[in-house]
Amino acid sequence: MRSFGVEEEMLLVDPGSGAAVALAEAVTGGADDAPVAELQREQVETDTAPCATLDELAGQLRARRRAAANAAGRENCQVVALATSPLAVRPSTTPTERYRWMVEEYALTAHEQLTCGCHVHVGVESEDEGVAVLDRIRVWLPVLLAMTANSPFWQGCDSGYASYRQRVWGRWPSAGPTEPFGTPKVYHETVQAMIDSGVLLDEGMIYFDARLSRHYPTVEIRVADVCTASGDAVLLAALVRALVETAAREWRAGDPPLPVRAELLRMASWRASRSGLEGELVHPVMLRPVPAREAVRALLDHVTPVLTELGDHDAAVDLTGRLLDRGNGATGQRRTYGRTGDLSAVVHAAVEQTLRD
Template sequence: MRIPPDHSREREALRTVGVEEELLLVDPRTGRPAPAVELVLAAAASADVAALVPEAARVTHLERESKREQMEVISIPHTSLADLAQSVTAGRALADAAAQQLGLRAVAMATSATAGTTQLTVSGRYSEMEERFQGMMREQLTCGLHVHVGVCDDAEGVAVLDRIRPWLPLVLALSANSPMWNGADSGYASQRYQVWSRWPTAGAYDTFGSSANYHRAVDELLATDVLVDDGMIYFDARLSARYPTVEVRVADVCLEAAHSVAIAGIIRALVTIASHEWRAGFSPDPLPTSVLRLAMWSASRHGVSGPLLNPILGQPCDPDVAMEALLAHIAPALAAAGDLERVSEMIDDVFTNGTGAERQRRALRTRRSARALVEEAIEQTHRPIGPTTSVLDPLPI
């Protein structure tokens, strides 16, 4: 894809960016998810595994998720995507090294390639969610990529949320990596997004206009007593409850670490441009939430192999046209951060070699088994990104 001209503005302080990647734990002999997160976390804490990935302790850590068949890999925040790449690859390596102690592997697939039941992680909160939401919670086994970008305060954060809305379907389309559901091709590029959308607050959100309106909207949702807690505010993007960040939750976990890092760069650029627009007095795009939901559906259904919504015109268009619009929109921020080439190469790779969903389908067609599909996904999960800088610059988000 053609790289837009460099319109970088005067250099400004780069925003911090960090990621949370959810990975599946699988038995490579069968391709089936393995309920072993507690044992994997214990192995990761051992001296033997720590020695295998010595850099991991400085740049990442592992946590449980809602199901015992998955785990979350959390990077520290960085201002450099090269350093973020180190965190992502070290986190994936640590998770996999620990899993291998048990004969398992950690793989970046947003849904399982095989059918089967799942086991709830032991937690009072998760048990309450299962009691309240029943089959939705029992069936939930999806892996996303959550990107945190630093903001000054809630006022800036909500202004950003209001202005990045129309672009989020394109982020989902690029990251789509979950064609499989219950052991068969779902027909969707991101079946994860379809499954996730069943939660009461999940998906596209209205513009808020101010931080007061945002918090009022959240309070009104909590007052219904439908949700267990504010952690279930599952908007496609939200203010983080723990950090001064905007948390964008729309993406599938990506097969390749390089794609996760580039998605983080795209989201940081969207946040940067949105903040500039807010400070310059530009109003958010008035795209109706009902239309945005349809745009998200199209991205989930097709990835980049079918029509997407042009965020500028609000009309369906070819995916390459939509991505050209995205690159043109964020090019100034990407160029200022030194990220334009990395992001452009990732988008080119997706259009040339396919999204994660297309790669999974190709593996299934050529190798004809879910186990073989998982084997190939494991290889792509741990493919090296390439040369990166050796200087880490962790900052508080």
């Protein structure tokens, strides 16, 4: 059973107005279990330890969220798992040398980059296996983006997208899908060439949708928006782990990756960020438009044997059914706004849901 863990980026907001507030240094400077700072002072990040089961992961996610909420509460603010701020905000950069360099080099791209993602780490046995996994899961990642899309609002307006975070994040020069690498040698040569170009500061700025972790024996899947409902984050992690194990088995069996170019994957990701679970997605195998439910079902079918072996199948089916019935985070945010006409109410509802079991 492969270990897995989750990193969640979250916004810091004012309890009254719901506006993002620049209090990350104060919130992250307390207890050992406090969250850590990120690029912008209006956000923090939490992470779980490596877990073996969905129940263990769910418990750790809730505990990390509560710890972050407690740390924020001590500074008279709140944490909320939203991928962008519904209310207008002028982000302020965390004052470190690295982040200052990024702001100087990337200008408005860095200034505006207040987005929150959910990253899933899954253990791999070697870099050979890790690269083989990256090459084989790439076609499925847009479906995960659609399922987790949670950023319809940008600077006080409806963007028209389910995941506008994906559009903003895509401005980084290294972000997005990749071509198959084939071997760790090609992967590392590609990364080094990107750094040697002078466009990137270091390997930490390799923002592929999925990459080899720099610090752990894992692959890191970075395509998802942060999920307001912790159950959606658990579902994401379950599907990612099953995708990784399925891909590793395909590699060991000698099955090649699907020959899909990165240009087509960029279009599939655009479609997922635009439509979310409402409307159509690009089918991961047929590469034709299909109803979103059909694309999600294809993903579930693809990983069902592994989910079943791990004992995660029933939970994944149940969580997927709930997600499809109520909609993703973007649908929920728009539903609250349609009922109230108030973006502050959208934030307040998400704050409550962030800490709900």
